[in-house]
Amino acid sequence: MGIIPRFNKKLVSRIKELREEQKISQQELAKSVGVSRQTIYYLERGASNPSLTLSLDISKTLNKPIEEIFYFEPVIRDLVDNIKLGDIKEIADEIGIDYNKILKLSEIDDEQLSKMYTEEELTKISEALGEEFHKLFLKDEE
Amino acid sequence: MKNKEMVYEHFISKDFKKKILLKVSTVLIPIFTLLTLFFVVIAYEGFEMRDRGPPGRSPIEDIVGVPELLFWLILFVVIIPYLVIMIILSVSLSIYIRNYSFEVLENNIIIHHGVITKTKATIPFIQIQNINVVSGIFDRIFKLYTVKIETAARSRSGSSPALIKFNPEGHIPGLKEPNIIEDKINEMMKRLSHVPSKLEDKIFKPEELAFDNFISYILSKMHEGKELKTNIKELREKMNISSAQLAEKVGVPIQTITYLEEGRYNPSLSLAYKIANVLNCKVEDLFQLA
Numbered sequence: 174m175g176i177i178p179r180f181n182k183k184l185v186s187r188i189k190e191l192r193e194e195q196k197i198s199q200q201e202l203a204k205s206v207g208v209s210r211q212t213i214y215y216l217e218r219g220a221s222n223p224s225l226t227l228s229l230d231i232s233k234t235l236n237k238p239i240e241e242i243f244y245f246e247p248v249i250r251d252l253v254d255n256i257k258l259g260d261i262k263e264i265a266d267e268i269g270i271d272y273n274k275i276l277k278l279s280e281i282d283d284e285q286l287s288k289m290y291t292e293e294e295l296t297k298i299s300e301a302l303g304e305e306f307h308k309l310f311l312k313d314e315e
Numbered sequence: 316m317k318n319k320e321m322v323y324e325h326f327i328s329k330d331f332k333k334k335i336l337l338k339v340s341t342v343l344i345p346i347f348t349l350l351t352l353f354f355v356v357i358a359y360e361g362f363e364m365r366d367r368g369p370p371g372r373s374p375i376e377d378i379v380g381v382p383e384l385l386f387w388l389i390l391f392v393v394i395i396p397y398l399v400i401m402i403i404l405s406v407s408l409s410i411y412i413r414n415y416s417f418e419v420l421e422n423n424i425i426i427h428h429g430v431i432t433k434t435k436a437t438i439p440f441i442q443i444q445n446i447n448v449v450s451g452i453f454d455r456i457f458k459l460y461t462v463k464i465e466t467a468a469r470s471r472s473g474s475s476p477a478l479i480k481f482n483p484e485g486h487i488p489g490l491k492e493p494n495i496i497e498d499k500i501n502e503m504m505k506r507l508s509h510v511p512s513k514l515e516d517k518i519f520k521p522e523e524l525a526f527d528n529f530i531s532y533i534l535s536k537m538h539e540g541k542e543l544k545t546n547i548k549e550l551r552e553k554m555n556i557s558s559a560q561l562a563e564k565v566g567v568p569i570q571t572i573t574y575l576e577e578g579r580y581n582p583s584l585s586l587a588y589k590i591a592n593v594l595n596c597k598v599e600d601l602f603q604l605a
Contacts, residue, residue: 184585226543228584229604239598243584 177287177313178295180247187242189217191235206230249309252302253279264301270294286310323419323499330457331489332408338453339404347393354392358385417487419499424464426485438464438485440500447570448493460493461486465568544603548576550594565589 192202199217203210208227216223216231223231223243232239253261253275265272274289275298281289292312299306410430417426423439447463454460464485490496551561558576562569565586574580575590582590584598591598 184588222583222585224581225584225587225598225602226581226604228587228598229602232599233604239584243588245585245588 176292178290178292179283179311179313180249180286181307181309181311182245183248184222184243185246186216187244188213188231188235191237191242192217195235197235202231202234205234247279247309249299249302250279252304252309256302268297268301270297323496325417325490325496327412327415327487327489328457328459328491329412330459330491331412332405334453334457334459334489335408336401336405337456339400343397343400347397351389351393354385354388358388412489417485417496419496424485424500426487436485446497446500448497458491459488460490461488462490462493462496463487543578543581545575545578545601547572547590547594547601550596550601554594556593561590561593564593 188202192199199210199213203213206227207230212223212227228239228243232242235242256264261275262272265275274294277289278286278298295310296306299309302309407430411428414430414433415426415428417424423437426434426436426438428434428436447465449461449463450459451461462485464487487496547561551558556564558572559569562572566589567586571580571582571586575582587598587602591601594601
């Protein structure tokens with residue numbers, strides 16, 4: 174009947190962080206998993222989807238489970254985190270939605286999202302952030 | 316006129332016409348044979364019944380005898396229609412074959428086809444979801460293959476993968492050597508890749524999942540490199556989910572799941588996560604490097 178909003182998520186990698194922790198250079202990691210350094214660079218920069226065998230190789234080299242290296246994060250998180258607080262206040266006033274409600278979007282999970290926000294509010298927020306609704310959220314039909 | 320380099324151009328085999336004619340004949344001949352038998356039975360049965368009945372002859376029988384009537388009936392209702400159908404079909408097939416051509420360009424495949432209305436279909440590689448090489452009973456008689464190029468058309472309402480529909484847009488029938496076009500597409504895909512390294516290292520943007528699946532398909536065809544062990548099938552059966560249901564839930568074609576279960580497919584990480592999510596387990600429980 175109703176529509177349940179869900180975060181649209183993207184794959185995020187912690188390769189850089191883990192690699193630096195273990196003092197491994199990009200070149201070394203690339204060599205041990207048998208790919209070019211550029212591939213590692215693209216992977217670290219995010220917005221990428223490696224093949225499973227490559228991911229498994231990396232997880233073996235870094236000695237961490239795959240879930241700790243790659244995980245999904247709401248697309249909106251980056252967006253909200255990178256806006257200045259003042260700007261968020263301005264946006265909030267403009268669309269008439271509570272300022273905290275926009276900030277909270279970068280912390281909550283799917284369940285809270287569906288409880289706290291209506292589709293209408295989310296559409297307004299995505300428009301105000303300059304993104305299309307379907308890039309930030311997905312809809313589940315009940 | 317062409318600003319892009321043409322990589323491969325080809326036409327379909329003339330055997331395609333023979334195949335279709337044979338296929339149509341196998342349907343038409345039994346129907347027309349039955350029709351003929353029907354006329355024969357009606358003609359003779361009807362004749363006998365009238366003999367047994369009260370006297371008085373039917374006007375038609377006065378003019379022509381039963382065998383002669385039967386001959387004309389069969390000629391006009393059976394033989395001529397059959398020949399007409401075959402001739403029309405044969406002519407239009409010849410035109411179809413002459414007009415049909417496809418070319419593999421740098422970024423897309425172009426297919427020209429049509430008998431009366433001519434169509435030019437352009438399929439960008441990025442949209443290709445899957446390539447099926449099909450060979451039916453009649454195809455096999457003439458050693459022909461049909462290559463079906465499926466593209467993913469996203470519905471506008473959302474970006475959920477479950478909404479992706481598969482359209483067999485590129486339909487190339489009557490091919491003698493389907494491997495050539497597959498190889499050519501593969502070759503072009505490599506060039507299209509942003510990362511100039513081995514195909515296996517290729518990384519994908521999330522929105523390029525269709526592209527990713529295609530690469531994985533090619534990879535599975537090449538069947539090289541590391542072996543991936545998987546227990547998707549066991550876990551799936553434990554949870555009582557069919558491969559079709561699983562495919563639908565993660566938004567991929569069933570073949571993808573089949574390839575995965577056979578260990579011939581190196582999926583993208585996000586696909587692996589999606590499957591793990593549906594089967595409620597960790598990626599490492601699902602896949603291991605052999």
